[in-house]
Amino acid sequence: MPVVAGVDSSTQSTTVVLRDADTGATLGSGRAPHTPTFPPVSEQDPAEWWAATVLAFGRARENAGIAADDIVAVSVAAQCHGLVPLDAEGRVIRPAKLWNDTTASAEIAALTERIGGDAWTDRIGTLPPPSFTIGKLAWLKAREPEHFTRLAGVLLPHDYLTWRLTGGTPGASLRSERTVTDRSDASGTGYYSAPEGRYLTEVLELVDAQKAWADMLPEVLGPSEQAGTVPAATAAELGVRADAVVGAGAGDQHASAVGLGIAPGELAYVLGTSGVVFTTSEFPVFDHSGIVNAVADATGAYLPLICTLNAAKVTDTVARLLGADHGELERLALAAPREADRPLLVAYLDGERTPNRPHSRGLLAGLSSETSREDLALAAFEGVVLGMERGQRRMQETGLALGGRLLVTGGGSGSAAYRQVIADVTGRPVEITDAVDAVAGGAAAQAAAVLRGADIRTLRDEWAPASRVVAEPGGHDYTRIRDTYTRAADWAGLDGAFHD
Template sequence: MSYVIGVDLGTSAVKLLLVNQVGEVVLEVSKEYPLLHGKAGYSEQYPDDWVRQTLAGLKEIVATFSGDPEEIEGISFSGQMHGLVLLDETHKPLRPAILWNDTRTTAECKAIYEKLGVENVHKATKNPVLEGFTLTKLLWVQTHEPELYARTSVFMLPKDYVRLKLTGEVHTDFSDAAGTLLLDIEKKQWNDEMCKSFQIKPSMCPPLVEAQAEVGTLTTEIAAETGLSASLRVFAGGADNACGAIGAGVLEEGKTLVSIGTSGVVLSYEASGSKDFAGKVHYFNHGAPGVFYTMGVTLAAGHSLSWFRQTFSEGKPFKELLEGIETIPPGSDGLLFTPYLTGERTPHVDAAIRASFIGIDARHTEGHFVRAVLEGITFSLRESLEVFRSQGKEITEVVSIGGAVKNKQWLQMQADIFNVDIVKLAGDQGPGMGAAMLAAVGSGWFESLRDCAASFLKQEAIYHPNPDHVHVYNQLFAFYQDVYPATAKLSQKLANFR
């Protein structure tokens, strides 16, 4: 039996999966590392913490594995997007990495739009300019740490730095590069206009490869330290959302992914990079070669439910909190929730908007509020689906992953609100499985990622829309869409009192 390793470099931990040739997860290891919050809005990590914990995970896999390490043929990576790692000429980090959830770069976002114009930026990048993107971080370092910036030889994305330390090779893949605001996603090359406009030398941008490209083998030192074979084939890997799409089988037209964690993501397959969404959603290169995906984000998805539980239900276990929600009718007896606890991303890029409960009356119980929170999160996710549908996209099924799949009622609610079949996979492993699948295809086990998905991924359940509920939710969704414009200015005024 042969095996591959999928490494998922997350924000709080690195997760490693050892997967066999039939898609079974043989071993799973997770290693945490700290976040640094030196100032309000700052979010950083030491890149070498990622490397140290990844190596610790690899050593644990080898020590626990009952087979021969020579049977492990390939390794690939998934990683948190947008993070900025600046390296000197010896490929040593010049400063802590600035992460995707760092919000210090509001002024840089404004400067990008002011210099090039909103329409020109969206035309060049196919994405809105947000604090999370890598370009804004580069501009912040230019302004606030110019001596350090002058010493920069190359910038890298988080997973690519880890892979560099395993192989000695500098690369990034198209799906991660797409999240920098510096890639021409259609031409699949660094965007000269964006680089020249902001004094970024072409040599600072790492060489580009496909996510399943073989980029080297382990160095002799890393092989000796981990116990893995020095001939282990290393494949580039992709951005976490791209790998999540691969791991959910979103590899053909009509396939869409909904992932509900702390935030919520709606991701849909696109065969072409030529559509124009005017910056309303993200538009990135897929981890599968030659194709793309569009993505909308709800900032406080699962976080809204966690907040409600902690604030009003004394930390009651989630299973207990959700018991009985099926007894509450769709629409929660006239109670509506908008999940804008920390602002919103899609389709409203608004850091000031805040959440609302609308329609509270004395009949409403804890169960009503819980169901309203679930409905509000799902309505927010539907707004991204409607952006896709407005461009003529036909969505035939949605694969649901993340915390929501633990509750059957919430899965049925997604089917009813989205008005589409919801698929729950067996053994939901997310981006780590996508990384393993890249390694499996790169190692020659399958001709394509689609073939790999057909073998590795199994459906556990399908939830079909209830026509009566669909009718109710279509009406309520129109009301939900009225709440943002009705409360946006009020939220801005209330911000002065926070």
């Protein structure tokens, strides 16, 4: 039985999902953790990702009960926007800066002033926030010039793992080896235009005019193009068939859209460490406010999305402060009265990406002597969801029709409180699917498409999981709450509100 593998390399861990190449049935999975990071400085050693990938493959094979030779195709999805800086010998120069590292805010602000925010948005579909790779490159030149001088290759996290899968060897000449990326992940760098289908080296020249940028960037492949094959030595290390086909890979949310089978007009609320709301679109969206990131998707179209830095970790934090476990926090929130003047939490605990408030902090408003543990628990869930729903409303203001299903996924999707609050705030039924690892599952679908020589949309539709409604709106009026939240959030994001 031929088997395809999908890899999800996230901030927290690497997950490998094995699926039947013919039917899409999930056969087993394995996971290995990464060292935790703590924004605003968020960095990891890419060698750790590779070690976790090897470990996760072994666990997945064991759980599935299959042999290494059964795995005939692999694709990698990973966290976006990171910077993996390589020298001329393919060695990692310094730890990779991750998507939730916001230390490049000054560099992004300077580049935006030089380029013009609207002009930049009109080229790439997004006003780059500090998380985008272009800011990290400018940061590297300004803060670590000795490392920038050695820079000879610029990869994203999934590019690095794909390079290692296809035989890339640290210590060998980088110029002699092929490096690739895909359109979805490249569109989150700040220097690739998906509408134009090309790198904007003129933007990179604003960072440094002397670098031969065109020679330093990976080739951008289409969604069903082959990146290469797994050589024998690497296959033995991973436990896959030698010469297994390797797909182009994708960004994590982009692969998730494939794994969930999201069609245009449908919405996904992703509740992980971060909070993401996305849909798919056949056409690009250009949001000059910078709220909506109109990146490319993993099928050749587009994936308009908003991403907040603070999601499930907010409820984790409030549970700790209340001395409650997750089950008790949910029970408290669901039992809370919905008073119009109840406390509200602006959940900018570690700064915020959407809106772009890297120096902000959380704000709890509306406390009184009658505030209860139930009120505080509800405020935690509502603070996360109101921030995400604010981004959703901006997506609709750009002209996107979002009347289809609303799916909830990610680690927080199992929470009855999150499901109910999303239904209440949006006024829409909430659905879930049986897709446990949508990102890795979507990457596996891409691997199958490459193996078959098929359009990835065909596999997306064939393998789309069924969904079911798990929460209905409770009929609560959020007009006043939404207005109060917006005013409090705008104040919390003011420069100097919490810092001199």
